[in-house]
Amino acid sequence: xxxxxxxxxxxxxxxxxxxxxxxxxxxxxxxxxxxxxxxxxxxxxxxxxxxxxxxxxxxxxxxxxxxxxxxxxxxxxxxxxxxxxxxxxxxxxxxxxxxxxxxxxxxxxxxxxxxxxxxxxxxxxxxxxxxxxxxxxxxxxxx
Amino acid sequence: xxxxxxxxxxxxxxxxxxxxxxxxxxxxxxxxxxxxxxxxxxxxxxxxxxxxxxxxxxxxxxxxxxxxxxxxxxxxxxxxxxxxxxxxxxxxxxxxxxxxxxxxxxxxxxxxxxx
Numbered sequence: 001x002x003x004x005x006x007x008x009x010x011x012x013x014x015x016x017x018x019x020x021x022x023x024x025x026x027x028x029x030x031x032x033x034x035x036x037x038x039x040x041x042x043x044x045x046x047x048x049x050x051x052x053x054x055x056x057x058x059x060x061x062x063x064x065x066x067x068x069x070x071x072x073x074x075x076x077x078x079x080x081x082x083x084x085x086x087x088x089x090x091x092x093x094x095x096x097x098x099x100x101x102x103x104x105x106x107x108x109x110x111x112x113x114x115x116x117x118x119x120x121x122x123x124x125x126x127x128x129x130x131x132x133x134x135x136x137x138x139x140x141x142x143x
Numbered sequence: 144x145x146x147x148x149x150x151x152x153x154x155x156x157x158x159x160x161x162x163x164x165x166x167x168x169x170x171x172x173x174x175x176x177x178x179x180x181x182x183x184x185x186x187x188x189x190x191x192x193x194x195x196x197x198x199x200x201x202x203x204x205x206x207x208x209x210x211x212x213x214x215x216x217x218x219x220x221x222x223x224x225x226x227x228x229x230x231x232x233x234x235x236x237x238x239x240x241x242x243x244x245x246x247x248x249x250x251x252x253x254x255x256x257x258x
Contacts, residue, residue: 007174007223008167011196011216039181054181056235079234081177083168093164094179094236121181121235 008090040101048128049109055099056121057081063118065125067111072127073102107133158210163199163237165215171249173242174223180213181235188232190239192225199237222247 039054055076062077076099108130116125163178178199180188188201197219202212219225224244231238 007169007220008197009218011218054235056179056181058234081166083175084170087168087170087175089166089168090174091165091167094166094177095164118234120183121179 042105044106047134048126049105049107051125051127053099053101053123053125054121055095055123057094058099058118058121058123060118063123065114065116067109067114067127070105070108071102072105072109072125073100074123074125075100076123157208158212159205160212160214162215163213167217171243173240174219176217176237176239176241178213178215178237178239179235180237182211183213183232183235183237185232188237190230190237192219192228195219195221195225197225197239197241199239 039052041052043050043052051072053074057079058076059079064073064075066073078096078098105127109127110130113128114125116123118124163180165179166175166177168175176197176199180199180201182203182205183201184203187203189198191198191200195218197217199215200213202210205211219241222244223241225241228239228241230240
C-alpha cells in the first residue's frame with residue numbers, strides 16, 4: 001500500500017529537532033523526558049517522601065510497588081493496545097517494554113503507611129518516614 | 144531591571160515543553176494516533192484539525208509554579224475524513240481515530256462461484 005506513506009506528515013518542529021540533536025550528543029534539554037528515569041521525581045516534605053513517576057498507559061493490575069527498608073521498587077507493564085498484525089506502522093515511539101525501577105531513599109520508610117495513586121498516567125506514591133528517623137520532640141517539664 | 148521583569152523571567156523558566164511520543168498506524172478504516180501525555184486531563188487537552196493540520200496541544204500546572212506543556216503537529220492527507228474523528232483519553236494516553244474518506248477505504252468485491 002504505497003499511499004500509506006502519504007497519509008500524514010510531521011510538521012517541522014524546532015523544539016523536537018533540538019531535542020534529537022542534543023540527545024544525539026548525549027545531552028538532554030529536558031532530562032525528565034526520555035532517559036529511562038521516566039520522569040521520576042522525589043520530594044522530601046520532612047515527614048514523608050513523595051515519589052512521582054510519569055508512566056502513561058500502564059496496566060494497573062500489573063503494577064507493583066515494594067518497599068524494603070529504604071529501598072523502593074516499582075514495576076509496571078504497559079496495557080495491551082490490541083493492535084492487529086495487519087496494520088501499517090508509521091511511528092512507534094511509545095514505550096513498549098515493562099517499566100522497572102528500583103532505588104534507595106535517604107531514610108527508612110514506614111512500609112505499612114505507604115500509599116499510591118495512579119491518575120492520568122502519573123503514579124504518585126506517598127512514603128511516610130519511619131518513626132525512628134523522625135526528629136523527637138522532648139517536652140521539658142517546668143518545675 | 145525592574146522587579147516586574149525579574150518575576151516574568153522566573154515564570155517562563157519553569158515551563159517544561161514536551162513533544163509527546165506517538166504511535167501512528169494505519170488500518171483499512173483509517174489512521175490511529177496514540178500519544179503519551181502523562182498528567183493531562185480532558186479539559187487541558189486540545190485537539191485541532193485546521194487546513195489539514197492536526198495539532199495536539201495541552202498544558203497543566205504541575206505544582207510549585209511549574210507548567211508542563213505538550214505540543215505536536217502533523218499534516219494529514221486530504222484522504223483522511225478528520226471531521227468524523229474520535230478521541231479518547233485514558234491514563235495519560237490519547238487515542239485518536241481518524242477515518243479515511245470513503246473512497247480511500249478498500250472495497251471488497253465478493254466473488255461468486257458459478258457452477
